[in-house]
Amino acid sequence: MPLLQVENLTRSFGPTRALADATLSIKRGEIVALMGANGAGKSTLVKILSGSLPADAGRITFKGRSFAPANPAEATKAGIVTVHQSTDLVGPPGLTVADALLLPRFADRRVRFFVSRAGIRAQAQAILDIAGFSLPLDRDFGDLAAADRQLVAVARALANQADLLILDEPTASLSGQESSRLFDILLRLKSQGLAILYISHRTADLDAVADRALVMRGGQVVGSFVRPIDFPAAIETMIGRKLQSARPGARNVGGTPIFEMRHARLLPNATPFDLSLHEGEVVAITGVLGAGKSRLLSALFGLNQLIEGDMHLDGKPYRPKSPAEAIAAGVAMAAEDRHRSSLMPAAWPGNSVAGTISLPHLGRWYPSGLLWGSRERREAEKAIERLRIKASGPFSSVWTLSGGNQQKVVLARWEAEQSRLLLLDEPFQGVDVGARHDIIQAIRRRSNRATLIATSDPEEAYEVADRILTIDRHSLSTVADAANPHAIEDISA
Known part of the structure; x- marks a missing residue:
């Protein structure tokens, strides 16, 4: 039985249909890449799975039960944790990195949490150790570069006991070294039974970690490719036309520099x-x-x-x-x-x-x-x-x-x-x-x-x-x- 089963999911915004009978499934211990041009429906699908939007129609089954989260907290509690491309909601300026890492725990009334700076730093460091990242715990989160803010978001998500981790462009602002470290973590988590839905425009990322690639276009899943993934064919399916090289010939420009x-x-x-x-x-x-x-x-x-x-x-x-x-x-x-x-x-x-x-x-x-x-x-x-x-x-x-x-x-x-x-x-x-x-x-x-x-x-x-x-x-x-x-x-x- 799949961990997640999405059947005929639809969602419209006025006359625009963002999802049109989207159907997909994900098993435990599997990394599934979700490919699609901007506007293909990926973000709408993720928002529905993470509880940010309701679906208009269709059915979602998660861990064998009907799943329709009313908000992101409910989705997280059920076992779906999402790391969005934008880090604006991870933490506001003024919080330290340690505070941002522990923010969900501060907000959870069920967790008995004795607040001390030493305790916060120790628990935040434990979260970073799980992720394998190194970040300055006492620095203002708002002063971090985009790449470091992304690392905070990923580390915090990995600290949750999730069954399905959704990553939306997680390496968009990471270096090659940090990306490789993240890939190692994801492969380790996959071996432990975690399912991962990985959204990226970088085929090198998907080639490094994905077992399957699902391609979305026009609000539907229109293609499925198993490893080794034929990325030229997947991209042609994604854009609906034959792939042409974007790169023009390099020019040798001389003369006086401007x-x-x-x-x-x-x-x-x-x-x-x-x-x-x-x-x-x-x-x-x-x-x-x-x-x-x-x-x-x-x-x-x-x-x-x-x-x-x-x-x-x-x-x-x-x-x-x-x-x-x-x-x-x-x-x-x-x-x-x-x-x-x-x-x-x-x-x-x-x-x-x-x-x-x-x-x-x-x-x-x-x-x-x-x-x-x-x-x-x-x-x-x-x-x-x-x-x-x-x-x-x-x-x-x-x-x-x-x-x-x-x-x-x-x-x-x-x-x-x-x-x-x-x-x-x-x-x-x-x-x-x-x-x-x-x-x-x-x-x-x-x-x-x-x-x-x-x-x-x-x-x-x-x-x-x-x-x-x-x-x-x-x-x-x-x-x-x-x-x-x-x-x-x-x-x-």
Whole structure:
């Protein structure tokens, strides 16, 4: 008997049917990958299983009993624990990492819990030991990088006595080393009888752990593939068409650099390095978590300062003291966590596609201070067509869009005006194959700027870049030619 049986599950939002008779099953001691483009129904299915949404029709059987959780706490109590892609609900700023790890226990009145800092730290450390992660227990959870917040979420979920663990893009912001450690933990848990539903756009992740892959499209499960999984066939089933390579040929771009760094030092003890970027060139920087990718991009955007070194943009000295100065000089940036850094909160005005695109340009577009919607509408309509953004219109809330479409809107923001240097930190995080193809083409289409991309995934670097650099201990080192078919092996070594 399957641990989980889902039969003919349906769910609609107004006229839109998110699930249409979805059917699947999962056994104990099995890792099942759930694949699907953004909008295929994966998130709706997970929300129903985790108690965040009710189904309109259909039947769920869990551990041999009918299952319809009224809320996430009820689902967790029954034995289904979900780690969502967004970590906003894991803990608020102000809590320590130890507090965030123990938050469910604080809220459970059934647990007799004597509160002392030493006791909290000891129990939090025990949770980390189970997960095999190392995190600073006394640090403010809100100050953690996205990858570390994800580790807290995964560690907390693993500490629960779950029968089914649902992971939604768990490695989206993890380094290769942390991902490998997570895979080892999952395989160990699988051997102990835990069932795992693993959602990811990264085929390397699924190849490492999945026994089966289920493919969703249009709210239905339309394909099933057993190990060894034929990923090209699975992706073709997922997108409903023949798979074409997203990667254009790498270009050899020469001439005078439009951006240069000389003898740059990111931290006091780091080795200084040089960097040159040419017009029309896409350069990717890859490295493990904490190697310095985000710090480098932040220095270029005025979020922090170099310890030492010079920068020049179009031959002129460039040393921004703030993002406003960087933008005025022609430098744009999309940071790693788009939900925190690029999107207006759902309850605020201006959270639409048009408002998101126009936000940093309002002062130039409307110098009189009077806001007219026509310019915003035009730019949003052009972006929707150019980037194939799936939205009902220019004033649709970005929070109703899938992750890939949200990222397209963020990119469109910096395509609305000319920039000389575009900085993208983990631009493919939580983005499906089809959306990634569109984003790569948009990035490489512009020849009047240089683009610098930070990614923890060598495969993503190879797909998008003309040149690939690796960063280690906050210093750039290896240079790989992306035209070399062995580039991925070279930079992963």
